[in-house]
Amino acid sequence: MMQTSSDTLYQQYVDAMRKIADLRYASALLQWDQETYLPAKGAAIRGQQIATLSEIAHEHSTAPSLGGLLQELMGCDNLTPGQKKNVSLTWEDYSKQKKFTPAFVRELTETVNKSFHSWIEARKANDFKIFGRHLAPLVELKKQEAQLLGYEGHPYNALLNDFDKGSNVATLDGVFNNIGQPLKNILDQIQSRPQVSNAFLHRHYPKDKQWAFGMQVLKDLGYDLEAGRQDMSEHPFTTSFNSRDVRVTTRIDEQDLGNMVWSCIHETGHALYEQGLPDEEYGLPLGEAASLTIHESQSRLWENHVGRSKAFCEHYFPVLQQYFPEQLQDVTVETFYQGINQVSPSLIRTEADExxxxxxxxxxxxxxxxxxxxxxATNDIPAFWNEQYARYLGVTVPDDKRGCLQDVHWSHGSFGYFPTYSLGSFYAAQIYRKASESIKDIDNQIKNGNTTELLQWLRSGIHQYGRMYTSEELGQRVTGETLKIDHFLQYILDKYRDIYKF
Incomplete structure (x- = not known):
């Protein structure tokens, strides 16, 4: 009997993985439609459709035939390093998915769908109890998921690992304990100085002109509109079906220009990463992002280090004045720069300062x-939330919509995602510092509206590798050191000493 060659085995593996990807991205397309255009009465059947596709994808991704193929490939000694990495990461994913039954996957998917639509309803009614009724069973399923996955230490570790491989409570406790007091000290120094004004952001900015400006910024930063599109949603997000179809959403408040502008830039950062992943690795681990932490490092880098920089303002403020001449006629570029970087404890995470x-x-x-x-307990979320906002930020939460109903993440079952926003911000500072050392006159380039070299630097150093490296490994490769929050703290100090003169 002739032995099957490793090339043939690997192609069988690629074919199998791409069929699974086709199913998952078809489901993702239905979810994107659910958050953008789905008629209200279609919600229940849409949940059934998504659950069916998720169940079928799970059956394929846990099939014994795939497991056998992976084991054969792991015994091959002539695969390329990239092929070996794909196979080993898929085996990890396979072993993890085998811990879930198709029935559990279907129940979780259907519960998420109900939870999402109840979150929309709860926001409209400004009443957490509407959401809480569907969130409670979802939380129980996530606890069950943690038990099925297995963990050391805290059960939350099992869910954290889903968003950043190796992430755990012990590490995160250390990071947040180390950053909390230095940030409080900086905040105290800022609050001891006269406040800068951002009142100009809260004048009336017509929706259509905001949209047009946002589209211009997306295109200018390198987002390929022939491989993506922007739409409106309750909560801005990015979704990708492959590197040639990456979609973003935004939301617009006519009394708050900042709401749209920097959410657009943030989501563009995510989209640029997805559009930079290698086409040839579609459906395989090396065609996926390294982690949600690295994903957030890209969005926060573009949103803050680029989008809130003085150089960015010097280029785009005159453009904004062309869109909104009456609203910005009495505003200078310096006032604009200071205003968009105003530091003030607030209620909404996505609108918060750095x-x-x-x-x-x-x-x-x-x-x-x-x-x-x-x-x-789920019912205790509003009280806990309100107490913590008073403790950490000294603000009073007036209602659920501006409190514990503001984020979409829990309705998606995404428990363990939030820490990646901070970790991503810290990596962003470290990565941008390295980019500034590597790219000559980066500030002048941004001032001239040119971010092409920065994007190419990120593409070659981060985007092209997919899941080849963990967050820590990739950070080390790009910057020469593991994650150090000192870079972020120095960036914050330098920036706000200049703005607030302390």
Whole structure:
């Protein structure tokens, strides 16, 4: 009997993985439609459709034939390093998925669908109890998921690992404990100085002109509109079906220009990463992002280090004045720069400044940790939330919509995602510092509206590798060192000493 060659085996593996990817991305397309255009009465059947596709994809991804193929490939000694990595990562994914039954996958998917639509309804009614009725069974399923996956230490570790391989409570507790007091000290120094004004952001900015400006920024930063599109949603997000179909959404408040502009830039950062993943690795681990932490490092880098920089303002403020001449006629570029970087404790995470933002994340991290650990009941979320906002940020939460209903993540079952926002911000500072050392006159390039070299630097150093490296390995490869929050703290100090003169 002739032995099957490794090339043939690997092609069989690629074919199998791409069929699974086709199913998953078809489901993702239905989810994108659900958050953008789905008629309200279609919600129940849509949940059934998504659940069916998820169940079928799970059956294929846990099939004994795939397991046998992977074991054969792991015994081959003539695969390329990239092929070996794909196979080993798929084996990890396969072993993990085998812990879930198709029935569990279907129940979780259907519960997420109900939870999402109840979150939309709850936001409209400004009443957490509407959401809480569907969130409670979802939390129980996530606890069950943690038990099925297995973990060391805290059960939350099993869910954290889903978003950043190797992430755990012990490490995150250390990071947040080390960053909390230095950030509080910086905040105290800022609050001791006269406040800068951002009142100009809250004038009336017509929706259509905001949309047009946002589209211009997306295109200018390198987002390929022939491989993507932007739409409106309740909560801005990015979704990818392959590197040639990466979609973003935004939301627009006519009384808050900042709401749209920097959510557009943030989501563009995600989209640029997805569009930079290698086409030839579609359906395989090396065609997927390294982690959600690295994903957030890209979005936060573009949103803050580029989008809130003085150089960015010097280029785009005159453009904004062309769109909104009446609203910005009495505003200077310096006033604009200071205003968009105003530091002030607030209610909404996505609108928070770079200093207080991480207190928003810490609150969610502590809440999720207690929820999954069984120390907090779903019904107690609003009270816990309100107490923590008073403690960390000194603000009074007026209602559920501006409190514990503001984020979409829990309705998706994404417990363990929030810490990646802070970790991503810290990596962003470290990565951008390295980019600034590597790219000559990066500030002048941004001032001239040219971010092409920065994007190419990110593409070659980060995007092209997919899941080849963990967050820590990739950070080390790009910057020459493991994650150090000192880079972020120095960036914050330098920036806000200049703005607030302390």
């Amino acid at each position: 200093v207080t933002y991480h207190f928003h994340v810490m609150i969610r991290y502590e809440l999720e940790k207690q929820l999954i650990g069984g120390n907090l």
